[in-house]
Amino acid sequence: MFATRNCGVDINVRLTYKVRMKLKDWRTRENLSLARMGKLVNRAHTTILRIERGEQPPDVETIRRIFEATNGEVSLHDFFSADGSPKPQSVQAAE
Numbered sequence: 670m671f672a673t674r675n676c677g678v679d680i681n682v683r684l685t686y687k688v689r690m691k692l693k694d695w696r697t698r699e700n701l702s703l704a705r706m707g708k709l710v711n712r713a714h715t716t717i718l719r720i721e722r723g724e725q726p727p728d729v730e731t732i733r734r735i736f737e738a739t740n741g742e743v744s745l746h747d748f749f750s751a752d753g754s755p756k757p758q759s760v761q762a763a764e
Contacts, residue, residue, distance in 0.1 A: 692735060692743050693721040710734035720748075726755035 696706050696717075703714035710717070712731055719725035727735065727748055735743050750756055 690739075690742050691721070691747055692717070692739075695739050695743050696721075706738075709738040723756065 692706075696703075701709070703717050707714040707717045710731060711734060716725065716731075720727050720731070732745050732748060736745070748756060
């Protein structure tokens with residue numbers, strides 16, 4: 670038998686947790702083409718492809734648009750390391 674103790678946490682509070690996710694993972698899960706994703710964020714499909722491959726880091730406005738289009742599931746942290754350097758595709762895939 671386990672004793673319970675009130676630790677000051679409301680057990681009725683629901684916490685939401687969003688897993689960090691790469692853009693390509695999110696796009697694939699949502700079954701969106703590069704062209705459709707490009708339209709969602711007002712960028713060319715070739716730009717989306719280069720971003721997904723790690724060939725081109727997204728600019729601030731593109732990151733904002735991706736964040737909004739993915740409801741926050743893809744964020745700045747998916748593209749840049751803590752020191753501000755762009756994450757190469759191989760690093761993103763390992764996380």
